[in-house]
Amino acid sequence: MSLTKWNGNNRNLPVSPNWFEDFWNRDLFNWNDKNFSSTETTLPSVNVKETANxxxxxxxxxxxxxxDFHITLDGNLLTISSEKKVENNEEKDNYTRKEFSYQSFQRSFELPKNVVNExxxxxxxxxxxxxxxxxxxxxxxKKAPKKIEVL
Structure with a gap:
């Protein structure tokens, strides 16, 4: 085994010279690109599929x-939101342990104008x-193309 002095410009290495920065900048650490809001709470993943109908x-x-869900359509803006509170009490007044949870999210989608049957x-x-x-x-x-007969 031979040691190679690192000077930042070694071309013989099998990895990128910026491998350390590349590792830390991957998607695993890029919370803004995934399902996280600006308040660092998780947003649910959504699938949207358009069919002919x-x-x-x-x-x-x-x-x-x-x-827990609230769904509204205002014009062509579809908003899906949810709020859920959970409280578990082990003792009423002088509790030794009390656990509670609060979850909420809101996602909005703009639908094409004058297309949806509300x-x-x-x-x-x-x-x-x-x-x-x-x-x-x-x-x-979408309608099937109309065939026009030639006379």
Whole structure:
């Protein structure tokens, strides 16, 4: 084994000269790019899928109850929020241990204007996932190309 003096410009090394900085700057340590808010609380991951007839939204929110969610559509802005408080008391007045938890989040999505059938939106919470089905108006649905016969 031979030792090589490090001078910052060694080209014979199998790793990048900035390997230390590269390691610390990877996604694992980059909280701003993932599901974290500016208040350093976790935001649930969301899947949004567009089909010919509707939009499907899935929000990963395990441990919640359906009553914890608040969903609003204001114009074309869909807002999904949740708030949950949990308190466990082992002793009433002079407690020796009291544990409580507070979770909240809010996610907003802008839908295309004049496309959504507001009256038919459905939401269902099961197995830790909130499912929203947001139907499109008939005039906004893609139609199959019309075949024109040549005479």
């Amino acid at each position: 509707d939009y499907k939204v899935e929000v990963a929110a395990p441990g919640m109850n359906k009553e 009256e038919e939106i459905k939401a269902k919470y099961e197995s830790g996932v909130l499912h929203l089905t947001i139907p499109k108006k008939e005039e906004a649905k």
